[in-house]
Amino acid sequence: MSAEAEERLRRWRLVLGGDADGTGCALSGADAAMDGALAALYGGGEGGDDGGGSARANRSGGLGGSAPRVARWLGDIRTYFPSSVVQVMQRDAIERLNLTRLLLEPEMLEAVEPDVHLVGTLLALNRVMPEQARESARAVVRTVVAELERRLAQRTRAAVTGALDRSARTHRPRRAAEIDWDRTIRANLRNYLPERETVVPDRLVGYARRQRAVQREVVLCVDQSGSMAASVVYSGVFGAVLASMRSLKTSLVVFDTAVVDLTPQLHDPVEVLFGTQLGGGTDINRAVAYCQELITRPADSILILISDLYEGGVREEMLRRVAALTAAGVQVIVLLALSDEGAPSYDRENAAALAALGVPAFACTPDMFPDLMAAAIERRDVARWAEQATASA
Template sequence: MNEAEERLRRWRLVLGPEAADGVGVTPEGRDRRIDESLEALYGGGEGRRGGLGASAPNVARWLGDIREYFPAPVVQVMQRDAIERLDLTRLLLEPELLDAVEPDVRLVGTLLSLAKVLPEKARESARAVVRKVVADLEARLADRTRAAVRGALDRAARASRPRPSDIDWDRTIRANLRHYLPERRTVVPERLVGHGRKSRAVEREVILCLDQSGSMASSVVYAGLFGAVLASLPTLKTSVVAFDTAVVDLTERLHDPVDVLFGTRLGGGTDINRALAYCQGLVSRPERTVLVLVSDLFEGGDRGQMLARAAALVRSGVQVIALLALSDDGAPAHDHATAEALAALEIPAFACTPDAFPELLAAALQRLPLPVP
């Protein structure tokens, strides 16, 4: 097939059956199956809907087809479009569909929102989908997060007057090179730099406070994973709190990030004030505590009291950060007025990608300027 023919073939698949006369190409063999898969979802004429049918076997067959014909990122986009355009949410309750889907973070958010209504036969399939996504995210993020946080805690704990056994000679020499004496061929160490004392005592405390409203689904997935990773560090006390109009403490579930995620209930209202009140009760050492509020800041409770509570946390010494999103989704919809009010209280409010979060938290633990995107 020459270049011109290939270009016409692609245009025919993009434009669908209604373009057949204009393009002059009739899909055959594999192309015909690709064309049918696209037509079933995206349809053709005005007001026309796709034709997957209202049965799980038809949808399962379609999911299998698109996984065969398209790369995983395209499959994930088509799955999301199918859920939004064709109301496939109720069909995701069928375990054969869950076995056929391409797992991704957005799909996990959909499954978590359905967790309370999943029939027994679908729950294990749903957990398997969530566990696969969590495993992929852990492989991508966990080691970097542990390394960044351990490094931050070590630097924060480094002593200015270390015991002889705690001196970090490499850093001490580099810190005193300007005091090198050529005639004696030695460095005079005016300032000693020490290693952080080797201890399993808790050095810092982190509280992740997660908004469970429906728009925060991807953020909840990432934050739940980060909470489980941070909980594995013995010198860090980690708490994870999720909220809508009520508050649930998920800290005891942090041994398994899948349990953390299934402990959330996406889609409720929002009472940030109540959530901050609960988090205040968790703070034991304010000057050593970082509180990360993951929320779009659309407060359904008492906004004035919420801002007053946030101000009190800052005055006590807690470092408070408001993440408008912890996801790869780009600029989030959020309450701009509340974000500006928090900024006036010296509480930064911005979105953060999962890949940037380890460095952000490391800076917060050391009380350094935050690497705001």
């Protein structure tokens, strides 16, 4: 048998799994360890059937109810599989093998591959987590938050700063200190006089509101029902980034049937996330009413409601409040999800009612959010921006 045929047979053996796979190919070393890790999760023993009737369902395996055994398994999959695959397998293990209880064990938490979905699970368990597991959970959350900030913070600040500069320009600056000389020169290059080696400007570009420290009020109003876990994580990180910018006054409000203002914790996104309480019902009307009270300059304010719009409160009152906000000049945007999870489940009737009020409702990935903020600050048509961004993605 050629080397190519042997490699193909080996791959089929790993795909099929089990002892009676029909390939006649025995596994050893790393291959056997990989097969064992897969069998423990997707096998037909304690882990349960995969529901598809495949050959893999005949494997024996399972992780049992032991945190040390789970921790060893987590170490094995990190050894044999890339990080993206590890995160998928961890999510499957939590769902298929009901390992939620074991996430309360410090030994297991120290072995997991941190990701946004795991953070969401830990936040949901926060209120029942024993003290000895709490510091391990915070370390996991801190690792994920640091990675998200590294990936998103600089781009967000650059997009927001650029948008504020563009929206604040004027062609009638009153003082020399308000003139943006770089943009003024570029705007008047056609007036260059070669014989004098100078530009004669007939149009000045400046900053109209440079004297004002705060140029926009931003309110993030986040649904913390269980289905919004990933959105809550990203919202906490973006809220902290926006709050670090002096040109913005940023508030972060989370809600279920109650409303909690986490603005004082925005200096530390880990504290923000542990201030949430995933699960429970949803009262969007009450949350919007609270956010209404936070807004002091409607014409310079952006309210971003992050929710799947399944309203448990008074729907008609919620719609009236949103209409009042938009009539006052507040730019209201609804994000059905702020995550990488794809098209969300949401209340289409409420989304349509909001669209009729001129409020766009769409899902947004974390990578798109900085550009969304720029579009909102510049008062562009956000609904059209969302269509173009989705089409080009």
